[in-house]
Amino acid sequence: MTRYSYLSHLECARCGHVHDATVAQGLCRRCASPLLARYDLDALKREVPRSSLRDRSWELWRYHELLPSSAASNEVKLGEVVTPLLKMARHGADLGLQELWIKDESATPTSTFKARGAAVGVSRAAELGWTQIAMPTNGNAGAAWAAYAARAGLRALIAMPEDAPRITRAECLTAGAEVHLVDGVISDAGAMIADAVSRGDWVDVATLKEPYRIEGKKTMGLEIVEQLGWTLPDVVVYPTGGGVGLIGIHKAIEELLALGWVEGQMPRFVAVQSSGCAPIVSAFEQGRPDSTFWEDSRTVAFGINVPKALGDFIMLDILYKTGGIAVDVNDDALLEELRILGRHEGLFVCPEGAAAVAATRRLAERGWISPTDRVVVLNTGAGIKYPECVDADLPVLAPGTSIPDSAVHASPTP
Amino acid sequence: MTRYSYLSHLECARCGHVHDATVAQGLCRRCASPLLARYDLDALKREVPRSSLRDRSWELWRYHELLPSSAASNEVKLGEVVTPLLKMARHGADLGLQELWIKDESATPTSTFKARGAAVGVSRAAELGWTQIAMPTNGNAGAAWAAYAARAGLRALIAMPEDAPRITRAECLTAGAEVHLVDGVISDAGAMIADAVSRGDWVDVATLKEPYRIEGKKTMGLEIVEQLGWTLPDVVVYPTGGGVGLIGIHKAIEELLALGWVEGQMPRFVAVQSSGCAPIVSAFEQGRPDSTFWEDSRTVAFGINVPKALGDFIMLDILYKTGGIAVDVNDDALLEELRILGRHEGLFVCPEGAAAVAATRRLAERGWISPTDRVVVLNTGAGIKYPECVDADLPVLAPGTSIPDSAVHASPTP
Structure with missing residues (x-):
């Protein structure tokens, strides 16, 4: 008989210690490192063919065997559509790449990929009996977790930097969360x-402090592989803050390879950071296994302003073992890329996504990415959450004024 | 042999005059009214069973027989996912409704339902050889058409009120459109x-001035019926500015009934307006066939600030013949509904969507909607495009400050 979820246990990402997955868990009790969900892949491989996905709804829950919820009725839903994977022909040509794809996460609830972690994390939290969740955030994760908490009937306590995208505060407050701002990072x-x-009855669901957010992020990898017709890309380019998405996509492909649902070589992973906050790039360039706290971090790509990530050692290990790389991009370069991409493809990406595209341009120039490589770049959210990235000051005409001839007859904006 | 599209001709919505659909058309040459696309439904019914949709991708193009593009290769795509249809159990209970559903258009490219009209409209415009499109907008339509124009390699000229949501300017500019602001409506x-x-080489694609935007909006109706398992709702509640969505959903259901893909009674349609701009409500209450220009219109629900809609007579006809109604809601009521809905369901709807939900509450209170009616409310876009709808001013704590005990131990925000 098949199971709804093939979750079997939790395993420490650092020391390998095994933990019970049927009760709520935080960090490893031995070494305080993040726990990874493990599945009974042998049984899944025997019992469920890939073709059984065919008739399922086109939402992330279609991969339920590889997710923690034990029953469909426990899934907390706000509309987790499979997000578009779009080929960018015009922009690809500009970068000298024949196969440049973008996985556009703006279609998710709350318009960023954070919704995936929140959907799966909150569903599992509610299933395990948690009623009050608390987390720090750079804005988007808080907005997503607050929304799913409301949908599930849980309470949420959120703290975020004052400088976090202002709209994310509005999202948290609209979802009824208790929100606090800090003059810091x-x-x-x-x-x-x-x-x-430590003082109240809250569960800390900060990045990687509970094991299921990463399972939600993993679905980006599952979707990409299925959308590419169950084949693998050559390169995955990911804007890296806490790095859960990168870890998740890699984990997804590991699991699919183990199941035999896809064959081929693990893609090379690229971790993209801002030059104003590049602890992973610095560690990678020195060949170190983990990163050092980045002082005075600062970037318009707020979602990747993470001075020290709990999962740094997992990310770095993935970069080393897949023949990947870590690259930083400065704010001017990423904002310029955001504008060029908009004109080429009509996509308004978030600054983190723009950083990833800008890094792809640089790696293509250097030859690290070759013209025929199939490249998937993650746009982690909607540009509309970052109005300050675009100068929208324009003159205002009085009613009855004519649009100037120069504009009516102008050639296309380059 | 089946055809990709069963488009047969264009028909004037007022005088019934038939126009050739194989060439570009604007308004009716006889009476300057909007044209409606007509399909060879008899042939489609004979040649294509509903079940052939089963293996198609979960995007609006799955209904291509009922759309104008003559080939898949002409479709301009930014990821037109089938948007979520979510049951709202908690908020439904608050309104006394057992079956309250929301069709959440925030998952579309550019995060509003305008993307549907733009996707289908731009695809058809490019197919018919147009290269330069121009339009007035309250913001969101311009953002969507600019994005699709860029993706298709067309030029776009957009004019919008200075007060339109600021983010929509940034969207138009990012997509490389020529944008002009006016101190007016x-x-x-x-x-x-x-x-x-009149002075340049542009095609006017304003609301209903070309026939295909409505075909894009129609897909909301097709999706709702399919998502309800090929059954019909009892009531459809729609926030009404230009009214294209309402006309489109009604047209979709008419076509599905003609095809026999669904059976039953046409839903009652509710047109929701803001008390600050309610020409359709005013006309409906007087039983008139069309509306009068609404002077000094004003509302936070900017998308429905349309003083006189070109398709008013079509909308009013739909309200009369389906036993529907037109209702207005003031800004305070819709903003309050936005907040309550957020806390109940974790959804951050746009003010137009909030107006529709607030109207539903009022109609349920009055008994016009009964507790067992299956009600579908349209949330036409993402609340994040309207930051001014939520007061997000909060105190800022210094790093190292503790969150007060009162917050740590507070009961849930009501």
Whole structure:
């Protein structure tokens, strides 16, 4: 008989210690590192053919055997559509790449990929009996977790930097969350939440402090492979803050390879950071297994302003073992890429996504990516959440004024 | 042999005059009214069973027989996912409704339902050889058409009120459109575009001035019926500006009934307007066939700030013949509904969507909607495009400050 989920246990990503997955868990009790969900892939391979996905709804829950929820009725849903994977012919030509694809996460609830972690994380939290969740955030994760908490009937306590995208505050408040702002960065917000958790009846669901957010992010990888007709890309380019998405996509492909649902070579992973906050790039360039706290971090790509990621060692290991690389891009370069991409393809990406595209341009120029490589770049969210990335000041005409001839007859904006 | 599209001709919505659909057309040459696309439904019924949709991708193009593009290769795509249809159990209970559903258009490219009209409209425009499109907009339509124009390699000229949601300007500019702001309302922008069109080589694609935008909007209706398992709702509640969505959903259901793909009674349609701009409500209450220009219109629900809609007579006819109704809601009521809905369901709807939900509450209170009616409310876009709808001012704490005990131990925000 098939199972709804083939979740078998949790395993520490650092020391390998095994933990019970049927009860709520945080970090490894031995070494305080993140736990990874493990599935009974042998049984799944025997019992469920890939073709059984065919008639399922086109949402992330279609991969339920590889997700933690034990029953469909426990899934908390706000409309987790399979997001578009779009080929960018015009922009690809500009970069000298024949197969440049973008996985556009703006179609998710709350318009960023954070919804995936929240959907799966909140579903599992509710299933395991948690009623109050608390987390620090650079904005988008808080917005997503607050929304799913409301949908599930849980309480949410959120702390975020004052400078986080303002719209994300509005999202948290609209979902009824308790929100606090700090004049600092996400690590300051994290300290605040850890303190509150120690005093009250809250569960800390910060990045990688509970094991299921990563399972949600993993679905990006599952979708990409299925959308490419169950084949693998050559290169995956990912804007990296906490790095859960990169870890998740890699984990997805590992699991699909183990199941035999896809064959071929693991893609090379590219971790993209901002020059104003590049701890992973720095560690990678020195060949170190983990990163050092990045002082005075600063970037318009707020979602990747993470001075020290709990999962840094997992990310770096993935970069080393897949023949990948870490690259940083400065704010000017990523904002310029955002504009060019918009004109070429009509996509308004978030600055983090723009950073990933800009890094792809650089790697193509260097020859690290070759013209025939099949490249999937992650746009982690909608540009509309970052109005400050575009100068929208324009003159205002009085009613009855004519649009100038120069505009009516102008050639296309380049 | 089956055809990709069963488009047969265009028919004037007022005088019934038939126009050739194989060449570009604007308004009816006889009476200057909007043209409606007509399909060879008899042939389609004979040649294509509903079940042939089963293996198609989960995007609006799955209904290609009922859309104008003559080939898949002519479809301009930015990821037109089938948007979620979500049951709202908690909010439904609050309204006394057992079956309250929301069709959430925020998952579309550019995060509003306008993308549907733009996807189908631009695809057809490019197919018919247009290279330069011009339009007035309250913001979101311009953003969507600019994005699809860029993707298709067309030029776009957009005029919008200065007060339109600021993010939509940034979207138009990012897509490389030529944008002009006017100190007025959409009708002032419309006059400006009409003037520019008369002077230059542009095609006016304003609401209903070309026949295919409505075909894109129609897909909302096709999706709703399929998502309800090929059954019909009892009531459809729609926030009404230009009214193309309402006309489109009704047209979709008419076509599905003609094909026999669904059976039953046409739903009652509800047109929702803001009390600050309610020409359709006013006309409906007086039993008139068309509306009068609404002077000094004003509402936070900017998308429905349309003082006089070109398709008013079509909308009103639909309300009369389906036993529907037109209702207005003031800004305070819709903003309050936006907040309550957020807390109940985790959804951050746009003010137009909130108006529709608030109207549903009022109609349920009055008994016009009964507790067992199956009600589908349209949320036409993402709330994140309207940051001014939520007060997000909060105190800022210094790093190291503790979150107050009162917050750590507070009961849930109501």
